[in-house]
Amino acid sequence: MSALDVIAIGRIGVDLYPEQHGRRLADVESFRKGLGGSATNVAVAAARLGRRSAVVTRVGEDPWGVYCREALAAYGVDARWVGTDPRLRTPVTFCEVHPPDDFPLLFYREPTAPDLEVSVEQLDPDAIAAAGLVWTTGTGLSREPSRTAVLTALDLRTGEGRRRLAVHDLDDRPMLWPEGERHADWSAEAVRHATVVVGNRAEAAVAVGDLPPREQAQALLELGPEIAIVKQGPAGVLGATRAGEVVELPATPVEVVCGLGAGDAFGGALCHGLLAGWPLERVLRFASAAGAIVAGRLLCAAAMPTAEEVEAHL
DSSP states (O other): OOOOSEEEESOOEEEEEESSTTSOGGGOOOEEEEEEOHHHHHHHHHHHTTOOEEEEEEEESSHHHHHHHHHHHHHTOBOTTEEEESSSOOOEEEEOOBTTTBOOEEEEOOSOOGGGGOOGGGOOHHHHHHSSEEEEESGGGSSTTHHHHHHHHHHHHHGGGOOOOEEEEOOOOGGGSOTTOOHHHHHHHHHHHOSEEEEEHHHHHHHHOSOOHHHHHHHHHHTSOSEEEEEOGGGOEEEEETTSOEEEEOOOOOOOSOOTTHHHHHHHHHHHHHHHTOOHHHHHHHHHHHHHHHHTSSOSGGGOOOHHHHHHHO
């Protein structure tokens, strides 16, 4: 079987979006169900753009786990490395929708989630080494055995002199980290193993400090990646390379419906552009447009655009 374009490692679950916007969760009367989890959404986004993608994760032995597997198949995402945990339930996440920028989340992932039980033994070293790009996330560092699996996957891409595309999404969810864990240390360690790092300003601050965007990008680059991307929401996006190139773009205009999937759409489009070998500016314009399209829709996975939709938006 030929190598995959994108292998994403990390969260999966069921998202429940309120059909009544501008209300407290306690006042919502009905919800729409969707596939969720950051790494899963990125794999879906890449598949929608025509890339062969897979996700390495775990679900519970329950109806929601069945739904996740069936949804992955429907979106064209390879699910061969989706394991089943007999003890833990598939996570469910609720949100409130208060456009343009307030989307509180309520996670049901206790005592832990199956996707944090991904271990080194679940990895396929040959497939990871052969893939066009591997995507990892910060949440995957929050607990063992997932943490070691994430760092091992990155090492398969960049260890011993290798420099294959390995993107680390800083993906900071403080509420999912156990108290006392070395959050900043593990974040910086993953960045050292990546060739590309992406995150918003708050996420970058965890790894390198609360600095202006250019300084954050430079500090991230000094840890080892070749490209650092700092997302700034309404202020746009900044990308920088070790070769000294800096690209700053304004935000793509959009009437926001729900911003929760925009970052994952950006991520899937980033994968697409990097694999295509585009210049950094084109990559960022394309990814920003993809994120804007999803911000104008309600769901995450189901909202991911095709390449034609992104080009039309541009």
